[in-house]
Amino acid sequence: MKKILFVIHDLHHGGAEKVLVNLVNNMDREKFDVTVMALFGGGVNEQFLKKDVKLIICHKRAVRGNSKIMKLFSPQFLFGYYIKDKYDIIVSYLEGPSARIVSGCNEKNTKLVSWIHVEQHDRNTACNAFRDYKEALECYRKFDCTVCVSEYVKKDFQSIFPVENPVYVLYNTNETDQIRELAKEPVDDVVFKDNEIKLIGVGKLMTNKGFDKLARIHARLIREGYKAHTYILGEGPERNKIEKIVDENGCADTFTLLGYRTNPYKYVAKCNIFVCSSVAEGFSTAATEALILGVPVVTTRVSGMEEMLGKNNEFGIVVDGTGEDKLYDGLKVMVSSLKIREKYRDKARERSKIFSKENTVSEVEKMFESMMKNEA
Known part of the structure; x- marks a missing residue:
């Protein structure tokens, strides 16, 4: 069984937050031990997580200007501060602070995934949670692969960040x-x-x-x-x-x-x-x-x-x-x-x-299994 950690800013009432809950609730428990880490708690979608999905809340509530505060510290420091356990795969499930934190992982045997949900259009928008474009590019290049929720988002991401590792398109999971x-x-x-x-x-x-x-x-x-x-x-x-x-x-x-x-x-x-x-x-x-x-x-x-x-x-x-x-x-x-x-x-x-639940969850699980076989 592989240990997977999903890191997200929070589980408030947004589309990405909802589909993350849908995904982790339906992953095969015989293959995956799933943990969700929310940097900030109080989100309405927390209640919908199944009991066998571990939930870690880093801070009870969001602090104004939290992304600016985080930029005072290196990704490596933030990773060590927030993520204490060891995992086979760690997923940053949103752009921004979670990506910066996860990119700070130095565990050689841990696979890293960046999940991109929105079109960002330009460097300024894409680098908002990073110190500058150089740091953002370095961070995204540390991921073993990137997942985008549509072909358009993939093209947009690749136009901003020329990463060499694979970029996949996987559709969101809905509880049909x-x-x-x-x-x-x-x-x-x-x-x-x-x-x-x-x-x-x-x-x-x-x-x-x-x-x-x-x-x-x-x-x-x-x-x-x-x-x-x-x-x-x-x-x-x-x-x-x-x-x-x-x-x-x-x-x-x-x-x-x-x-x-x-x-x-x-x-x-x-x-x-x-x-x-x-x-x-x-x-x-x-x-x-x-x-x-x-x-x-x-x-x-x-x-x-x-x-x-x-x-x-x-x-x-x-x-x-x-x-x-x-x-x-x-x-x-x-x-x-x-x-x-x-x-x-x-x-x-x-x-x-x-967009059936079975199809979308299966595609994600196949990607994770492929990564652990060093095929991704």
Whole structure:
């Protein structure tokens, strides 16, 4: 049995955090002894870890400016400070501080994996948690391999960091059966009206999610006479900004911020269209979950969406770019036609099969086994 440690910043309500829990919960316990280390505790996803997954919390809560504080110390010092036990494989499951810490490992028999979830575009963004680009490149070159969640993220990473070790693409793990089962739960706190076309977005209320853009688009649809209602599942610092846009456009009755919910699936399943309005993504967990629930997807052209939905809009609508007008046009196509919505509902269910839990977990386990045989 191989000992594996996954290191992540925290287990709060984000896509990467959720899919890490999904992955470790489903790995073969006869082959892998799994530990998750969260640098900072208090995350809502901690409760969903299975009891046989060890959880290490380094600090009870996040400290403001923690990445700047960590940069005062070398990766080698940080590794020795945080990681006391020995492992066969150590995975940095997010960009940033966890990658810097794990790269400080000097154990010759320990394999290191860096897991990249988002497109970073440029050196400044990619090196934010490092002292400079030189240090970042040195750190990433110490990993035995890098895993990216989509082909787009892989190309983006390699354009910034020319590492020589293998870079793989492995899709995120979703609890497909559980998602469909939870979607059957009744919704007793929201009244979904049959005469409204229901749109839904899911994610932290942060700038990169573009929910302010979606609020303005919703107002345009209402002004044009469409009976639409948009729901947002998530919480974050952009709430006040979004609420102000909604109020200024007189859409408070048809644009609802639901906040964070532990079971988002029962809300998504009741809607007609899933919207991704992001300006940056890795491989959207929320969009994948919408496909699993058979909800048609309209999305901006961010990382992973063409892989997910096809280059010619075969399984959903990917608009040209991330701009407001293009997303509005794409949504208008879907909102305007019941026939198109029904077409993409069937296509969503068809596409979801490639993201089955069994397939994604199996691919990860094969990679780990290959590494231990020195084949990676």
